[in-house]
Amino acid sequence: MVIGIIGGGASGMAAAIAAAENPEVQVVLMERQARVGRKLGATGNGRCNLTNLHAAKGGYHGDEAAFAEYAISAFGPEKTLDWFSSLGLFTVAEDSGRVYPYSDQANSVVDVLRFALERENITVKLGYEAEKVKKTASGFRIESKEETVECEKLIVACGGLAGTKLGGTMSGYKFLRGMGHKCTKLRPTLVQLKSGWSGVQGLKGVRCNCHAAIYHNGQLHSESAGELQFTEYGISGPVIFEISRDVCQEKGEWVCRLDFLPEISAEALASELQRRRKTPLSASELLTGILHNRLGRVLSQSAGISQNRKVAELTDYDIQQAVRAVKNFEIGLTEPMGMDSAQVTAGGIFTKEFDDRTMESRIVPGLYACGEVLDIDGDCGGYNLQWAWSSGRLAGLCAGGIK
Numbered sequence: 001m002v003i004g005i006i007g008g009g010a011s012g013m014a015a016a017i018a019a020a021e022n023p024e025v026q027v028v029l030m031e032r033q034a035r036v037g038r039k040l041g042a043t044g045n046g047r048c049n050l051t052n053l054h055a056a057k058g059g060y061h062g063d064e065a066a067f068a069e070y071a072i073s074a075f076g077p078e079k080t081l082d083w084f085s086s087l088g089l090f091t092v093a094e095d096s097g098r099v100y101p102y103s104d105q106a107n108s109v110v111d112v113l114r115f116a117l118e119r120e121n122i123t124v125k126l127g128y129e130a131e132k133v134k135k136t137a138s139g140f141r142i143e144s145k146e147e148t149v150e151c152e153k154l155i156v157a158c159g160g161l162a163g164t165k166l167g168g169t170m171s172g173y174k175f176l177r178g179m180g181h182k183c184t185k186l187r188p189t190l191v192q193l194k195s196g197w198s199g200v201q202g203l204k205g206v207r208c209n210c211h212a213a214i215y216h217n218g219q220l221h222s223e224s225a226g227e228l229q230f231t232e233y234g235i236s237g238p239v240i241f242e243i244s245r246d247v248c249q250e251k252g253e254w255v256c257r258l259d260f261l262p263e264i265s266a267e268a269l270a271s272e273l274q275r276r277r278k279t280p281l282s283a284s285e286l287l288t289g290i291l292h293n294r295l296g297r298v299l300s301q302s303a304g305i306s307q308n309r310k311v312a313e314l315t316d317y318d319i320q321q322a323v324r325a326v327k328n329f330e331i332g333l334t335e336p337m338g339m340d341s342a343q344v345t346a347g348g349i350f351t352k353e354f355d356d357r358t359m360e361s362r363i364v365p366g367l368y369a370c371g372e373v374l375d376i377d378g379d380c381g382g383y384n385l386q387w388a389w390s391s392g393r394l395a396g397l398c399a400g401g402i403k
Helices: 010-019 040-046 065-074 077-086 106-116 171-178 198-203 238-243 266-278 293-302 316-327 383-399
Strands: 002-006 026-031 091-093 098-101 122-126 132-135 140-143 148-151 153-156 187-189 193-195 207-216 219-230 234-236 254-259 329-336 344-346 367-369
Touching: 002 010, 002 140, 002 148, 002 171, 002 383, 010 026, 010 106, 010 122, 010 153, 010 383, 026 148, 040 106, 065 383, 077 091, 077 383, 098 106, 140 153, 153 171, 153 383, 171 367, 198 293, 207 238, 219 238, 234 238, 234 329, 266 316, 293 316, 316 329, 367 383
Parallel strands: 002 026, 002 153, 026 122, 153 367
Antiparallel strands: 091 098, 132 140, 140 148, 187 344, 193 234, 193 329, 207 219, 207 254, 219 234, 254 329
16 A cells, blocks of 8 residues: 655654555655755744643643644654654653753754654655546546546645745645645734834844733733744744734734733832932933843833933823833734744644544545644643644654554
């Protein structure tokens, strides 16, 4: 039996390695780029946050988020790490639960998977741009400009549209829709957010820890705490990625409220700033030693404090306005950055059209799908790669007749 797999990313490689555990199966892995795992090699700023120790407890989204539960429970973080260990990868876990290769290099993850694909019953076709997929009487036909692959079973693991410069594509959605499946609206997630506030340009590159809360028409949409980074267009960083899902997807007022000192009370901060009135500092240095210098100056200016004044001249009202700027700073949001900048695609092929215990289509027998092409996306911090490993392995085992 021949199993065809379209897509040599995380889920596709996991599916190929799993299916090949049946020595009687021939696996043909088709990847349109010049090498497998290109997008994987760029994840986590080149470090590859390959899973999260808490992923088995939830953290997944979609119209039917529960669809992910069986695959994750069958092959969760612990089994995933055992699997990678068997492939020769050393890993290290952070206190947050995020797991990285011990080398701190994403290429280490790609390499052990690439080596695992070097089996007699796995053929990897690089530069294979699948253009047409057809259901045949005996299985499936995948056509490219140069070559045609015939297989009895087919796994679509093309990934999502996010990260188009690294390989994001519409192909998987197109192939599955062509065989009768439906797709939700696709949106970017784990993505930077744009702001209309002119001050972001002056803060470009500044990083800080904060509590961030996003409001839509005055109602809390999402919140988290962690590192934020200002960019030329708005705000980014892990804390923003964690709460960016579906932001600015509906009309109305979208605002991000930032507390730059979440572990210090407003009263404690006010007391410290009051104490500084006894010093010869200029107002531009009011927040020196507390926040990044550039950020401190911008916040004191936004509080209406002239930078030419002396801290000793500030009134109680000035101090309270400065505290408000630090503890409850509002930035208007306009839209997310596009799919090019997004790490993950929210939305995808309807999961109700697939069996969650096999990843097989309920519409087309012998057709499987896994990973980001389906309407499942996870929280920031290794959840999406865990979904790729879990769903890919489940699809490969079931297609290969092992489970």
